[in-house]
Amino acid sequence: MEKYLFYTAVTICCDAAHVLANRYADECLKKAETVDDEARKKELEEMADGLRWIADNPARGFREACQAELLYIQMVLMAGTGDVGSCGRFDQITGKYLEKDLAEGKITEDQAQEIVDNFFLNISRNWGGGLPELVKIIGIGNTYMHTTIGGTDPQTGKDATNKVTYMVLEAVGRMGLHDPTVSLRMTKDTPKELIECAVETTKLVGGLPLYYNDDVLIPAMQKELGFTLEEARDYALIGCQELTGSGIEYSCCNGIAPPHGSVYYSVVLDMAINNGKNPMNGEQASIETGYLYDMKNIEEVKEAFIKMARYVLRAHISINNFMEYVFAYNLPQAIISMSVEGCMEKGKDVINGGAKYTSFGGTATGLATVADSLSTIEYACFDKKICTTKELYDAVMANWKGYEELQQKLIAKVPHFGNNDPYADKWMTWVTETYYSLCQEMSSHYAKYYRAGLYGAADHVGQGYVTWATPDGREAGKPIADAASPAQGRDKNGPTSVLNSSCCYDHGKFMDGVCLNIRIHPSALSREDGNQKLGSMIRAYMDQGGAEVQFNVVSSETMRAAQENPEEYKDLVVRIAGYSAYFVELSKDCQNDLITRSENVI
Template sequence: MSKRTFPRVERLRDSLLATESEICHERALIVTESYQENEGLPVVIKRAKALAKVLAEMTIFIHPDELIVGHQSSKRRSPPVFPEMCVEWIERELDEFETRKHNRLKVSEETKKALRSILPYWKGRTVYDRFLTMRPAPVARAVSFGLIANTHEKNALGHVALNYKKVLEMGFRGIKREIDDALSKLNIASPDYLPRYEFLHAASIVCDAIIGFAERYAKLARELAAREADPTRKQELLQIGEVCARVPANPARTFHEALQSLWFAHLIPWIEDNGYSITPGRIDQYLYPYYKADRERGAPKEELQELLECLWIKFSEVLRVDDKAVAEISSGYPLGQNVALGGLLPDGTDGTNELSFMCLEAQAHIRLLQPNLTVRLHAGTPDDFLKAAVQVISLGNGMPQLLNDEIIIPSLVRRGIPVEEARDYIPVGCDEITVEGTWGRCNGGYLNFAKVLELTLNNGRCLLTGEKLGLETGDRFGTFAELMAAYHRQLEHAVGIQAAAANITDQIHAELAPCPTVSLLVSGCIEKGRDVTGGGARYNFTGPVGVGSGTVGDSLAAIKKLVYEEGAVSLDDIIQAIRQNFIGHEPLRQMLINRAPKFGCDVDYVDDLVIEITDSFFDQVEKHTNPRGGAFIPALYSVTAQAGLGRLSAATPDGRRERTPLSDGISPSNGMDLAGPTAALKSVCKVDLVRATNGVIFNLRFSPSVLSEEDGLDKIAQFLRTFVDLGGFHIQFNIISTETLKEAQQNPEAHRGLVVRVAGYSAFFVELCKEVQDSIIARTEQSFA
């Protein structure tokens, strides 16, 4: 697979990397003005009019060399601000963005002045302000002291796979006709007439606004063409103008039109809301008819590959701005624009096609952070496609990640999804699993398993602060079974708090932040006349995430073995040592590290404890429902929450020191999976991953020496076949040496292009904070020796 791309794409990539990311204030001012103009209107119509005003007035531009056009804000890779969600950070943090630890951004004095000017209007009106007034005290304490985190009270929900195929086939004029038909069928005597009318009217406003936005680009392209001296570029601009005049208003006819229509449909939800993980999905499937038709008309494959790579660049132009607390959980800009390739089709056959290989080629050429590329595997995945995916992984940016259809499809069927729809699943964000027509809190916030253990050992109180966060379950346990019973009670209580936070946020979003653009492209909303935030989707899940299972499994194994079986140390001694962060207790710490078995080594003794922890979490999560009429479904991943939650956690009985990262995802604790990659995989696959429908992350790091072996790529491919056979859910690799990572940490300027896999997403290593860098360095460097 060639690493060389097209000269145009190289220029676009180089110029993007040279662009300094800067906060844009334009959207914030326009939205504020629109809200002030439309104070008395229903909120969904107010939201639609605000978006329409933004799309009509925001600065637009076409970058040199672009063939696919459309930008999120007034500058390239420049995140807009969403004051309707939260302005508290503007007052508190605006002067710190250029120097803070995570996700630094430039902020001009003009932008600071503009954002501060709108503060008086928004104070008391935002989603976050409403959350602060509604959340009960247990939720506030749980967030403050690290029991739960990031319940999306400061931003939109996102985490959705939209029906872009509908846009390609119908265009927004066709979708507007569908809305008009739904409006004509409303019964004015129905008790829900008014909210349904308001939603459908808002959806109609948005359709017109999107069409007008594309027409602005068509006009701009023609104007630029009129001034262009270079005949080749002049023709390209005229073609762009023609395409934008056609789509996304109308159905796409060509591959170029399909790519441009997809991009507008994908971009505008990022302008409407600041949710994470709006996902392109299975583009090799829904774009393939347009590619095939162009090829049959004689279009050169290279020309179509170049167009595809121009789209690939666009995904990395999208950016978000978050406050420090959210940025700590999401270090490295994990935007989660997940593109999934291959996998089963609804009829059960393999979906790999020529476009699947071309997308891998695009990733090999461009190697940026977005899209978040996924390859779906199953027992019948073609060998050549699997080997092509492994070749791309070997290039070193941690993509694609791999998902297992053989586990995920039954997991969705278990949740009531018809098997044909389940086979067409789409990973959003990191790898939260969804099907088209689903809306919900795929990321329902993070729950800290290590803090639950801390509360268990300290009668419901935080060991760092003494704050009461949990139940009074005692701190004297005559047997290990009594300790585990207390842990399960604390976990049940913690999940209840997490569910309360998620449901409060759901209610606030329905009240203050409906999403008419997203709703247009989620099946069920137009038919029901209801926004996604109000339960309009066909499926409405909430997905709480458990963090630190490896840390807690190792800790419980140490207690069980050394306290209750061997009597080598008392539980009081361990609790005293962790209270003091093992200072003065290093011999005990070494005993905990070296004499107890560790998760990730295929040892049932400790693996069974991780199974017990995760089964208990699954049981508690599945008891809850949400205001949209949907169920709670669990997940085991962490993004970078293992660092943020670790910073709020005391030392743990596995020997981990206080305020250091927890284990990430379902992965073993860093440096503890010393029995080789297959043993680590076997430990992970013992967990009932079918129940973790909302997603699982399993990280491995391989030594580059595996690639120096003659059959190195074949060994990785065979390992992935084993992953499928054993029932893994998700797996991803970094293939990079410890020495390289340490050198990059010491000399970042020489390694600015070094990309690593973090936790379900990739990031530039030197842009990560030191804690996350250290946690990646600490991962075991595996080999097949």
């Protein structure tokens, strides 16, 4: 019976795809009858012919390949299952068709570029009004239809760059599109010209593309997820910066029911040093961890954090597993299932474990706030005796009111993550390793592992609203550190120190994705060798084991001017963490968060 229902659902979806493509073809022909321009008339007729063909057949050329992918994405969105999606490896899906059309003289590169432009314009308009509270976190107008370009050929292992790779960057940079997110997969063989093109795009469109390291992630996927070499070479990005297998995996990167993918680890730390009680709302957990002022050494602080983190994560996973049970009946996903390996073979929906691989996971946004807080406790209370644990506890519980002198002294003197300081970086290593180890204890009915991630849209701002003061000097309600980045303004030694610090832990363990944000002052890239220097810095970071990095090339002066005169800066695009947005459409808190991040020169 389950197989019968599944195959029936797939048949309905296939019939719907046939009807939809032909309806669009009809509209193209109707439009063609109303235009006088012969070139436009011919184009509309070609579009209609292509739509008629792909309703029942594989694409014959580049235009049809783009039409087919776009219509499939539209169907995923219409089915209500596209809250977080992906355009996959767009250049690899369509590139072979372009090469064939160019060789046969059926298309010019300019015509192909226009098709790519229109593809991304169509993707970027697939959004509607959002929930007011959620808009503060995810911004306005984000589809999360992540697009992956570049990288490795699955069969040969060689660099897979093609003409479409460059066309995607051209489209995004020239049109100033902040959505969809575009990620560039890099290898040691990535052409120098492509990196220069990507850096130039970054200067035009804040945060795009994201830079990913195949040399770290491909072996990691084999080790952590059990992918074959060929499957790992074909990975793509989904949503913010989550990793997924192409056509082989059902990736519930934020759990089965986003946006419940985050455990608030800064809150966990506050509860750990407050005997299991959340100082923000006064709620007591069913476990007790002791008070900071009774902890005699840093090992006891660590034990309290682990105890609290395990308790909260287990509760979080239990809720996810209950939702997985509910969703299996209430939200089948035939339109996705019919294109994922394993489902048609088994007669099972992805929601019922039909895919070859099923994974789920979540993210730990802002672990640098936790790391800096632990560094503060060790440095100030146990090593340098700047204050007692009781004094630090009282200051945190008072939200630093009346303790401003101590607050500023700690911010100035304690080593912070992001400065290539081993004292601080060892805490980021410990926190990330602890988080990863706890995730390894978790599983669901269909997913063997709970994948750990270090990303989070703009959740660091949202988490900040409900997080009490923390021992690192941060005040209640203020943003925590974003994603895997240093806390705002705490990195003082330039971008190379940030990149060196960020390699203090094994990025290959975080298969739900890593997100490192760095802000560069435009003057650093205005010099003749600016692009080359940034490209060299990215390569050096990846050689050290960095998995991902993204850049905002914008000055504080420009962002403050945009706050004052938004009408003059409507096209200013910035990267928040897991998404890019037009700066003037962000909430004031998100804007200020960007301004407070360290402004670097190369």
